[in-house]
Amino acid sequence: MGVTIKDVAKEAKVSIATVSYVINNKGNVTDETQEKVLKAVKKLGYQPNLSARNLVGQKSNLIGVLIPNWGNADRLSESSHDNFNFDNPFYGNILNSIETLSTKEGYSILLIGSTITADKVKNVILQRDLDGLIIIGALPKLIDNLSEIKIPIVLIDSYTKQEEFYKVGIDDEYGGYIATKHLLDLGHKEIGLISGELIEDGVDMERFKGYKKALLERNLPIKEENICNVGVSMEGGYYGIEKLLKQNQQLTAIFSTADIMSMGIYKKLNELKYKIPEDISIVSFDNFPYTEFLHPSLSTVSQSVFLKGRRATELLIDLIAGDRVDKQTLTLPIKLIKRDSVKRL
Amino acid sequence: MGVTIKDVAKEAKVSIATVSYVINNKGNVTDETQEKVLKAVKKLGYQPNLSARNLVGQKSNLIGVLIPNWGNADRLSESSHDNFNFDNPFYGNILNSIETLSTKEGYSILLIGSTITADKVKNVILQRDLDGLIIIGALPKLIDNLSEIKIPIVLIDSYTKQEEFYKVGIDDEYGGYIATKHLLDLGHKEIGLISGELIEDGVDMERFKGYKKALLERNLPIKEENICNVGVSMEGGYYGIEKLLKQNQQLTAIFSTADIMSMGIYKKLNELKYKIPEDISIVSFDNFPYTEFLHPSLSTVSQSVFLKGRRATELLIDLIAGDRVDKQTLTLPIKLIKRDSVKRL
DNA sequence: TTGAAAGCGCTAACAC
């Protein structure tokens, strides 16, 4: 242990209580003593020990960020690192957003990844005495396990109905709807869907609902051979489009529920000598920066990952501060960005 | 505060010392008492408070991960989120790698981003009593500030000569060399370089050295008009290639020191109706998963971000454990991946 | 084999 409050007290020739008062701006301290203490603090390079502070019942000023489905389950094996499903920039982006505001507000981020099991999350919360938790893309099993926890929890991209959680997200069903409708408006009728696994309360399920809604609105059938559920990765898109193309040669357009999959779709179509959008149109979801840099640039539903992180953090910090927060669920705006991957039929 | 050791002691009808012995596997405890205690622990859902543990001089089991140049400095402004320079997947990937092993070894990750100033890093280390620190792409100023810190520090991608730090990286000069040599071997002579800012002890500087070395070996001049330093981002590449093309119409090839910039280069070349590799060849650096999915697929120097994170974490954990570590600097292998973005002249 | 008690660094109630 380094410099403690005792050392400062000795140096400034005051009691440790006085030092505590000064560094916490509490109690009435003379300007003179204040200055003495501050000088000692500076001279010794004193930094209060947060463990000790935490122990006397203060906040930990620690926010946990949990990313349950980050990377592959088997990534602990070194030999598998070539398949490391690392590529979705979403997680890095949102982490950056969360960390930035948290730091500004005096919180530190405890990063909790996906190897941790649902019941161990609770342990970490208890052990580290987290002030709050943000969960990105929470799975139902995880959430069930956490409902008895008494710290504020904000869920990003979850559609759970459990009322004890605050939520930040977008209207994924609407996103799926406008993406599909865009295709329909341009005359497409045989529209394939490539999405991640349809998990209960997950975003892909909602985007799928939007897809169905748009088709049903035009009295178009939902054909099973037009739908393919894959991993949310480039590989997923790569193999998904191949499968779909085999199952239905009439396909003129694809709605891909994630940009990362669209990368793989592009590659496969290139290999197959399909031209985008001449032979097949694509609408995607996310509007990651790189979509503009693809050739042709990708039409996609735009969401702000930055704002998702920012709003979730704001909400959590308010909750920690005990500020009454009126809305349990915050839905951020999205819009369709029309670029060059779609043609009129 | 929740369940404490006292509660467990009461429940098990033993002293708190005995509980402590049991949960730490210390002292000699009868199987019988052990069982009593364990049962009480389970019944009450007890989790030891790490702050308290830490206070009695134990390890904090916290590893800091510092990402100094993550995103834009001005990203605190909401209006700037469209420019959010978020897109380099490198940081998310390496974080994932570090977090995975750390968790497995019983450490938690404290994420420290780029808004934090150099002197504040020291405060966090002291306040949270970090057991160790990993710094990704450390700037000299930051490192100078940290040299007096007594916890183990592992630097990823830094070429500082300061001996108190352990380092994990690749041979960036060699990478720049083989990339450029590949181009030279195929007959290219006018080779442009698009790289990030040439910062002291940084990777771009080394890759640039490799570029120079390869050219000099063939008695080719290093032309200033062939070199462009930009931000390591898609935009950087986008504007960099435009500038280079204007400055020298004879260019037949580009060495881009980061895949993320190559994305921008592809876009600009597409807009300009340059064909890759027919009109211009490109060799890049990183081998991010998406490079294989670009069209044409990108020839690039491959490094394992996964291993960088993994080895750095292993090293740090050994250091924390007090295990003598022989090598101060670990250099991981790289190799050139030849794909379709380069043609023989 | 188990327990009592000191003490880690700090805050806050209370006394002066």
Add this chain to the structure above:
DNA sequence: GTGTTAGCGCTTTCAA
């Protein structure tokens, strides 16, 4: 306005 002190939850020495 400043100091004394109890106590946060835990580990560990020492005694029994």
